[in-house]
Amino acid sequence: MNVVAGGPFDRNSSHEGAKTRNPWLVFVFSCLRGQPRRSGHSTLLRYSARVTRLRGGLNTLEYFTFGFGTMIGVGWVVLMDDWLSRGGPAGGMLGFLIGGLLLFPIAHTYGRLVETIQDAGAEIAYTETVFPPFVSFAAGWTMILSYAIVCPWEAVASGNLLARVFPALNTYQLYTIAGSPIYAPRLVVGLVLSLLIVVLNYRGIKLSGLFQDVMTFGLLAAFAVFTVLGFAKGSSANWQPWFSHAGTGGVWLSIFLVMQIVPYYMTGWESVAKGSEEARAGFDPRNFTKAMYASLVAGFVFYVIIIAVVTYVYPWPEIVSGHVRTEVAFERTFGYHAIAQLILFGAFLSLLKIFNGNFVAATRMLYAIGRRNLVHRSLGAVHPTFGTPVVAVTLMGVLTIAASALGDAILVPISEVGSLAVGVGWFSTCAAYLARKPASASMAIAGAVVSVAIILMKIVPGVPGSFSRAEWISFLAWSGLGLLFWVLRKSQGSGLKSQV
Numbered sequence: 001m002n003v004v005a006g007g008p009f010d011r012n013s014s015h016e017g018a019k020t021r022n023p024w025l026v027f028v029f030s031c032l033r034g035q036p037r038r039s040g041h042s043t044l045l046r047y048s049a050r051v052t053r054l055r056g057g058l059n060t061l062e063y064f065t066f067g068f069g070t071m072i073g074v075g076w077v078v079l080m081d082d083w084l085s086r087g088g089p090a091g092g093m094l095g096f097l098i099g100g101l102l103l104f105p106i107a108h109t110y111g112r113l114v115e116t117i118q119d120a121g122a123e124i125a126y127t128e129t130v131f132p133p134f135v136s137f138a139a140g141w142t143m144i145l146s147y148a149i150v151c152p153w154e155a156v157a158s159g160n161l162l163a164r165v166f167p168a169l170n171t172y173q174l175y176t177i178a179g180s181p182i183y184a185p186r187l188v189v190g191l192v193l194s195l196l197i198v199v200l201n202y203r204g205i206k207l208s209g210l211f212q213d214v215m216t217f218g219l220l221a222a223f224a225v226f227t228v229l230g231f232a233k234g235s236s237a238n239w240q241p242w243f244s245h246a247g248t249g250g251v252w253l254s255i256f257l258v259m260q261i262v263p264y265y266m267t268g269w270e271s272v273a274k275g276s277e278e279a280r281a282g283f284d285p286r287n288f289t290k291a292m293y294a295s296l297v298a299g300f301v302f303y304v305i306i307i308a309v310v311t312y313v314y315p316w317p318e319i320v321s322g323h324v325r326t327e328v329a330f331e332r333t334f335g336y337h338a339i340a341q342l343i344l345f346g347a348f349l350s351l352l353k354i355f356n357g358n359f360v361a362a363t364r365m366l367y368a369i370g371r372r373n374l375v376h377r378s379l380g381a382v383h384p385t386f387g388t389p390v391v392a393v394t395l396m397g398v399l400t401i402a403a404s405a406l407g408d409a410i411l412v413p414i415s416e417v418g419s420l421a422v423g424v425g426w427f428s429t430c431a432a433y434l435a436r437k438p439a440s441a442s443m444a445i446a447g448a449v450v451s452v453a454i455i456l457m458k459i460v461p462g463v464p465g466s467f468s469r470a471e472w473i474s475f476l477a478w479s480g481l482g483l484l485f486w487v488l489r490k491s492q493g494s495g496l497k498s499q500v
Helices: 011-016 023-032 037-050 060-069 080-102 104-114 123-128 133-148 150-165 184-203 205-233 247-259 286-313 316-322 326-334 338-371 390-404 408-414 417-435 442-459 469-492
Strands: 173-177 180-183
Touching (some): 060 286, 080 104, 080 247, 080 286, 080 316, 104 417, 104 442, 123 338, 123 417, 133 150, 133 338, 133 417, 133 469, 150 184, 150 338, 173 184, 184 338, 184 390, 205 286, 205 326, 205 338, 286 316, 286 326, 338 390, 417 442, 417 469
Antiparallel strands (some): 173 180
8 A cells, every 4th residue: 555655745846836826816816807717726726736745844742742732722721610520639630541541542543553654634544445435534524623623712712811811802892692792802812813823834834833842832831830839839638529429439420520521622642643744854653653642641641730730729619619710729829910820821822732733633634635536626735835735724714713703602512522523533543443454453442442432422312421402513514514525526527546
């Protein structure tokens, strides 16, 4: 089986098209001028046929910051009360620890595949040689949702987070959606942040990787400072009671309720595979696995420590009953505002990196399905100078900005739809590995079982944390859109052949 090389962008193709205009803009402007749609469409197809390789440049450290950064967001600041209501201090820590460890068989399976197949499509590439094309498309399309839904949510969260530092952002109400006001300054913050992410990803993966490095290690530095201060100031008496539910059965229920949310908050380590085509020259493919392992371990250790220190600093029953945010708990204990500002600064850096990481993962998968002619072929176009998936980046930017205008009243209820989406993606990868009949299949079998359990927790009615009506509507709408694209794909003519 031929695989996509992980080395740098083909320089011959780059020079050949260095002065080529952006095909997306050519297509749009041709329509605005009233020229035949076919002209712009042909430009897109010629462009995507000529330049289809992404430019490399990422190293192991950057793969780690993409894996870790795509996983850790701002839930540890804004949703700590929900986590503790589910499990309490011990239930929260054990839930993330056990849940994180259960993901290792899936990470191992991804590692075995990405060492052989470096393809931006990841799940698409793994399944397309062993399953029918529709299964491959469905796996990829569903996985895109797990990343794409995060981007507008982070754009909205950026305004909400900054409004805690600058209350003036809660002025100039424009409209309301589902009873939630949309303020102009917050909307502008989300718009500016979205444009920043778009520009970074338009200009090149190396610039995006550098941004990810700075944001990730900035967060870790802030985290280290307030964690040390917290353990120096707090008291273990604040950990009582250890679990949110009483009795022996309550212990297991507390852990289980936290484990339910682990897939949502630990989605992202597998994004390493989406950037595998963009490795620097001479990159050892085994380092993809190391980066995923390191991201996964760092992720659940981060969550365990943050739960431990927040509940050490402040009595957790009061956090739950008063809906006390992480920075407020620290400020009340220490008695000064500076530590709250430090935590919010770290949270904002975290927001930037998870936005960037999910944007990269989503655009690479859009590029991969476009390159395979599974949707419009123009999504497979690559910028001749920057070596980035220019049309996929532009489209994802437009969708992010449009969706962020809906506000958190719409986005928050459907945000956990990504848990089901990632469960489907993880299962498809494990199933694809097993379909290859490897000599050792125990880890992939374990990974498939964990993935199925994640899916069942979301779709079986009556299970705590299962899909709400809003989540079902959003998931089915996304699936219906994908089905429409699949049905209409043949009308585009013969497409590009898969690179795998």
